Amino acid sequence: MNRSSTSWSHPAYGQIARLVTDASGVAFSDGYAETAEMFIDKAVKDAGARGLGVYLEALRQDSDMLSDLVSALSVGETYFFRDTAQWALIEKQVLPALLARRGTVRLWSAACATGEEAYSLAITAHRLGGLGRSAILGTDVNHSRLEAARQGSYRPWSFRGEQPRNLETYFDGGPGGRRALIPEIRDAVEFRYLNLLDPGIPGPGTVSAGQDLILCRNVFIYFQRETIASVATALIRCLSPDGWLITGASDPRLTDLVECTPVLTPMGLAYRRPNVCGARSPPMSVPPQPMIVSVAAPAAALPSPVGPDPVEPDAVEPDAVEEARPASAPSTADQICARARELADQGQTSAGMALLDDGLTRHGGSSELHYLRSVVLAEQGQHRAAVDAARSALYVDRSMIMAHIAEGTGFHRIGEPARAARCFRNAHRLLADIEPDDAVPYSNGLSTSRVRRAVEANLSSMPEPA
Ligand SMILES: C[S@@+](CC[C@H](N)C(=O)[O-])C[C@H]1O[C@@H](n2cnc3c(N)ncnc32)[C@H](O)[C@@H]1O
Incomplete structure (x- = not known):
């Protein structure tokens, strides 16, 4: 990630991010700047600081405060026996x-x-x-x-x-x-x-x-x-x-x-270590990559404005990992996405989720895998997790219109309309760069004009920017 090319809406954000990078190594891509700014704003508020400049000065003096910010800005995603x-x-x-x-x-x-x-x-x-x-x-x-x-x-x-x-x-x-x-x-x-x-x-x-x-x-x-x-x-x-x-x-x-x-x-x-005598591949008796079969996500459904949904289940169904294995396990990100979409279309969301999770252990840089995960999580009613997954997609690819929409839908459902509106506005801006008849990437073929209408319908029920 190249922090020098990251575009911050105010130079103080860049200086704050620089302190975080110097302290932890965690760097910020351009695609993550907006999300990072949101976390920084929250940290400023939590610290009771009067503005970014004051907070920046405080960070320079107070290593505990900096350590809290590093924590807030670093991803802690993990699970048992990952990969x-x-x-x-x-x-x-x-x-x-x-x-x-x-x-x-x-x-x-x-x-x-x-x-x-x-x-x-x-x-x-x-x-x-x-x-x-x-x-x-x-x-x-x-x-x-x-x-x-x-x-x-x-x-x-x-x-x-x-x-x-x-x-x-x-x-x-x-x-x-x-x-x-x-x-x-x-x-x-x-x-x-x-x-x-x-x-x-x-x-x-x-x-x-x-x-x-x-x-x-x-x-x-x-x-x-x-x-x-x-x-x-x-x-x-x-x-x-x-x-x-x-x-x-x-x-x-x-x-x-x-x-x-x-x-x-x-x-x-x-x-x-260098020059380890006898360092060689272990015998091939290790089983080849165990492929979990799982679920996929339908990418087509566009959100319609809905009220906050307070029910947010804790986890996916445990049946996910036991689904039947496909004759030939998908291994590339594209294959995994295609299979995940298929499974989701068949209503097998738990299996799709397991497939996506497993795929992400090998293809963490695939924005589509993160995005599909967001869609499946939303289907499962896990809207906060869906927001996080959409953000992971945007972390990789800031221009992914459908991920902005997924993030906005998630915020809307957890009762954060101002944030939802910001995401839909981002999507709307990006849609302006595509021809009306062109399909929106990752939308399963929906035209730009159709997606724009849906986004505008959502925005019409949401707060105007402050
Ligand atoms: C995505 S988690 C990885 C967890 C686990 N290793 C796994 O693969 O499932 C990344 C972790 O790295 C930690 N981290 C980030 N920068 C670090 C640093 N400079 N020193 C130690 N840990 C760091 C974060 O706090 C976060 O908990």
């Missing part, structure tokens, strides 16, 4: 080999968000009979996410991908459908604040060298190239001689940025 192919590799190859070779293994979930990834490591170690010999660490820059991680109690949404069999044996039921980790797993993970930009890594007060497995997934996508290079260099230095670094499927390749030994596995690249 089943990677977990197959960890459970069948990486961890058994480490456990066979060492008395104690050191496992680190770097940028662990609310802890699902770190606990997935603990559960995997337990399944292999090695939990007692595993020192497991989860770190993040977001204090409130770390606190949630320590609690170890999760909503069904944290289990939205394909999950291992018998996972329920690791949880007790809790209020509101929550699942609380059994103490044996919860107590096996230590959670600690750590900024990956800390120049002391590895070292005292940060994290020590000798880590056998580092998961640093779905965080590099938010960093600029030079930040990725310096953080990845530190992570490689943290590895034990036969340790592994695994990044997310959508994260950039590290081989051009740092000195490391790439290992091609069936789930993609993993990394080891």
Whole structure:
């Protein structure tokens, strides 16, 4: 992401964003500027500051305030056993080999968000009979996410991908459908604040060298190239001689940025220290990428003005992951979108959702996958989550008209008409650039004039800009 080209509506936003980038590495694309400004405005209000300039000055003096803003602006999306192919590799190859070779293994979930990834490591170690010999660490820059991680109690949404069999044996039921980790797993993970930009890594007060497995997934996508290079260099230095670094499927390749030994596995690249003797692909007995079959989203339906819907279910139906597998599993983003649309058209929204979630672990940069996810979530009545998914689409592609509409519809349904109106106005502006008879991208062939009429109908019932 190139912050220098980001267009902010006021230079103070840019200066504030710069402080966040310098503090955390999280950078802002042009497409995310408007959303970031909204979060900054909220932070200004929460801090009781009188204007952006005052807030900017306060941020420069107060590291806690800056840390709160970093938290507000960073994405904490995660769930248990995210990316089943990677977990197959960890459970069948990486961890058994480490456990066979060492008395104690050191496992680190770097940028662990609310802890699902770190606990997935603990559960995997337990399944292999090695939990007692595993020192497991989860770190993040977001204090409130770390606190949630320590609690170890999760909503069904944290289990939205394909999950291992018998996972329920690791949880007790809790209020509101929550699942609380059994103490044996919860107590096996230590959670600690750590900024990956800390120049002391590895070292005292940060994290020590000798880590056998580092998961640093779905965080590099938010960093600029030079930040990725310096953080990845530190992570490689943290590895034990036969340790592994695994990044997310959508994260950039590290081989051009740092000195490391790439290992091609069936789930993609993993990394080891440079010149590791015998570093090679694990045997191909690792099952090929397990494809969850799932749901898709109809992209055609246009929103009609509706009142706020207070019912917002917590999670998708658990049946999602058990749907039948297709004869040939879709693997490219386009194939996944097509299959997801098909499933949604057949009313199989849970299956479509699982397909999209799984697809996003490999194609996080696909705006269409994020957008379809938003549509399915809206169909499931999860309007707040639908707004978030639409924003993820816009984060990738600011010009995606249908995602602006999906975001606006979500805001409308959760009773935020001013925000809804802003989204519809964005869509309206973008529609002006398309010929009336042309189809609006991702609308399943709806013409510009038709979509414009629908947008105008929505706007007519919404507040004018202040
Ligand atoms: C999308 S989550 C990834 C969670 C998990 N690793 C996964 O893949 O499911 C990204 C996390 O990175 C954290 N993060 C962002 N910048 C960071 C930094 N400089 N140091 C440590 N964590 C950071 C955020 O707070 C957020 O919780």
